[in-house]
Amino acid sequence: MGMQFGIFTVGDVTTDPTTGITPTEHERIKATVAIAKKAEEVGLDVFATGEHHNPPFIASNPTATLAYIGAQTENIILSTSTTLITTTDPVLIAEDYAKIQHLLDGRVDLMMGRGNTGPVYPWFGKDIRQGINLAVENYALLRRLWTETNVDWKGRFRTPLQGYTSTPRPLDGVAPFVWHGSIRSPEIAEQAAYYGDGFFHNHIFWPSSHAAQMVRLYRERFEHYGHGSQDQAIVGLGGQFFMRKNSQDAINEFRPYFDNAPVYGHGPALEDFMEATPLTVGSPQQVIERTLQFHEYVGDYQRQLFLIDHAGLPLKTVLEQLDLYGEILPTLRAEFAKLRKPGVPDAPTHAALVAKAGGPTDTAVYGAGDDATGTTDRDLDDPEVAKVLDGAL
Amino acid sequence: MSTKRIVVVSAGLSVPSSTRLLADMLADATSRAINARGVEVEVEHVELRGLAHALTDNLLTGFPSAELKKAIDAVHRADGVIAVTPVFSASYSGLFKTFFDVLETGVLDGKPVLAAATAGTARHSLVIEHALRPLLAYLHAVVVPTGVFAATEDFAAAGTGAEGDLQKRVDRAAAELAALVGGSTSDAGAAPAVVQRRLVEDEFESPTDFATLLKRASDGPPEY
Secondary structure, eight states, X not given: OOOEEEEEEOOBOOOOTTTOOOOOHHHHHHXXXXXXXXXXXXXXXXXXXXXXXXXXXXXXXXXXXXXXXXXXXXXXXXXXXXXXTTTSOHHHHHHXXXXXXXXXXXXXXXXXXXXXXXXXXXXXXXXXXXXXXXXXXXXXXXXXXXXXXXXXXXXXXXXXXXXXXOSSOOGGGOOOOEEEEOSSOHHHHHHHHHHTOEEEEOOSSSOXXXXXXXHHHHXXXXXXXXXXXXXXXXXXXXXXXXXXXXHHHHHHHHHHHHHTOTTTTTSSOHXXXXXXXXXXXXXXXXXXXXXXXXXXXXXXXXXXXXXXXXXXXXXXXXXXXXXXXXXXXXXXXXXXXXXXXXXXXOOOOHHHHHHHTTSOOOOOOOOSSOXXXXXXXXXXXXXXXXXHHHTOO | OOOEEEEEEEOOOSSSOHHHHHHHHHHHHHHHHHHTTTOOEEEEEEEGGGGHHHHHHHHHHSSOOHHHHHHHHHHHHOSEEEEEEEEETTEEOHHXXXXXXXXXXXXXXXXXXXXXXXXXXXXXXXXXXXXXXXXXXXXXXXXXXXXXXXXHHHHHHTTSOOTTXXXXXXXXXXXXXXXXXXXXXXXXXXXXXXXXXXXXXXXXXXXXXXXXXXXXXXXXXXXX
């Protein structure tokens, strides 16, 4: 698959400004599941949920959400937007996402983000001023936990580890693919490049020049660290649209949501914001044209996610947006495929990563022997064990 | 000798405003003082009134409009800045402060700045000392010793040669700014050495390599 298309949500509970109705947390949580299932139904490749630990969000515990959605879907890749690498213990991230990998047969990846406001950090014993340092140290540990067993580790931000093996081991011995997301911190582009991981720019609420600048740096440094040429780097972009068949209908319907939205509401006019940022409100054709323009400043890229369910938009409207997204999807795929240079890597999937690793491996650490007898049924040199494995016993 | 760029930031609201009037006096005097050193000057005006909506939008969205970005970039590139505000409720105006609120940290590091203010009454005359200097000091600007405060009566008496003549103070402050902005060979390097903090654009220009980031992350006592 050359390029993946999908949606990402931040899980905000926001009053619908046109009706004054605020969904309950329960309604919003169930709506998130409905949106994800609909995303699969219309043919999207990726659904990503955010993570927040404060009102007005219902995006805590993303792993439960993803596992629940995963159990009710077949093909869609589930991801995060973002996983808080700053305040979440990397030991828990290693365990949780390896577990989901197994449950969903590899249909999961992650996007790392700092994504917290100042008051959130102390609830997890952290300090926002250490945001970059936390992201750097925690991720360095997380990688070791996925690639090594019996880890001895000592760092600055969590208690040391002695002989720790994270379980379960990643599915097929291959860690989930990781994207690093950041709006304007060059250090995170540097981090993604250093590891040869993916880089995702959220590409909403901010001028596209931010995305262009970050992606350019990531590509340059990806090459610098010897992972391949610049156009072999793995790039993802966000985006935001609101579509109706008739563009004026889209603008009229979306304006009150825009004017009252969290983050950017009560500020610039919709038209100014559309010009300054990648937000597109208009007809399906306009959304297609604007989306294709992203290619002009980031080059060939692997993943395009849109934010479509925030600012109090009711579930019914969001599902209609997904229907329209499904309708323009074949055109988006075809047009991006035409632009694509030969040799550009496909979007990452578990199967592709396993193939690249030379096939699946079992990295599990089995007990060396039971404490009482000192024997093990995994000792291949033991003729009795060999008989069991041969099916003779 | 390269041309020196002076940017005049003024927050007057009416037309004509006494704030702009003072800004023009300071700009002219500074140009003369720099020219007297045999150096060319380019003066650019940033009138904050026209940017009022953009400034509020920037507070809410976190990024400047194209027009505001142009003004911010001008200040960033300037060799010297003249900052003039009307006094509102015993301090600089909210509009004036908002402009400095949206500047990225480090933009004014070591920047020579002449601070000036206007008011309807001379009783506000220490506003430069108790409001503007602390703000600009926090931003690591280098503020010239003479601040220029002008009340209504100062404009009336300007040019009369009377004691406390506004023009004299303007000329003195302008000479101080010209000395800091420098430009002639004799006082190249007159501007005090100030550590320039790294801006985001510097990081894009020459990124900190990952080995340094890793080392930096783990430097320091345990925080668990």
